[in-house]
Amino acid sequence: MIRELSPELAKLAKKELNENPKQVPNDLQHLKDWIAKQPHLIARTDDQWLIALLRGCKFSLERVKKKLDLYYTLRTTAPDITLRIKPTDPKFIEFFRLGTVLILPSPKDKLFPRVILIRAGRFDPSTHSVADLMCMLYYLVQIMVVEDDVACVMGTKIVTDYEAVTMSHLVQATPSMLKKMVAVSQDSMPLRLKGSHHINLPSGIEKIFTLISGFLNEKAKQRLKIHKKQEEMMEDIPKEVVPPEYGGTGPTVAEITEYWVSKIKEYHDWMKVEERLGTDESKRVGPPIDADFMEDGSFRKLDID
Secondary structure (H helix, E strand, O other), rough: OOOOOOHHHHHHHHHOOOOOOOOOOHHHHHHHHHOOOOEEEEEEOOOHHHHHHHOOOOOHHHHHHHHHHHHHHHHHHHHHHHHOOOOOHHHHOOOOOOOOOEOOOOOOOOOOEEEEEEEEEOOOOOOHHHHHHHHHHHHHHHHHHHHHHHHHHHHHHEEEEEEOHHHHHHOOOOOOHHHHHHHHHHHHHOOEEEEEEEEEOOOOOHHHHHHHHHOOOHHHOOOEEEOHHHHHHHHHHHHHHHHHHHHHOOOHHHHHHHHHHHHHOOOHHHHHOOOOOEEEEHOOOOOOOOOHHOOOOHHHHHOOO
């Protein structure tokens, strides 16, 4: 079963994503048949999951296949991000309560992409890493994909706050790690990125932005904005969704964090199933994929039958 979209979202999905309700059942069955023929794939086939992938790829079946294959392949090739901290592990909640990743609420009276706030300097780099943060985002986005129709239709905007980021944080962002992070966030996730905002940047981060830009597609590059003043962010993000700690009128950081702690616990059983999904590269038709394929950008060139 697929949740029915609100009339406003349905109109947007038709206009911007090429969604045709009469064609959706055929598209879903096509994907299920294709997944069943891939011996290496251990993947979800429920309708709500697959419709999110279709919307994220504007109903291009070939793009969905590539994204879906990459999404599960990264369980094998980038476990240091995708499987680093299991959401069923108490350490996941412990790290989350530091307030490093926040999914901000939607505006009450208008449609707007869901805003994700990453507070990159809110963890101790001697005990946690940027990979831990990325793993957390990876699982939170999965929850959004399953239950957030606004995010699936309208996409997301990411705000990264670098306050309190130190050199010890920055040295963790190696070229290899940045490439994996882009593969996970840009190339494999079903949600479309509609904007990337960066505030409170420390000196010395320019080289990292140069590296990241080399891995981004053209749309992502065009949507990247660096704000010299935190207030400039409000020109692009509704004030009512922004926490008061950032000058907005939305719920506090603590309130948002605890809401999502409850949500993560609610999805405990769902996540236990998710942890078992991925690929068995010994069964892949053609050469098996290993960690080395991340190093030369091959993740963008997966062959799809």
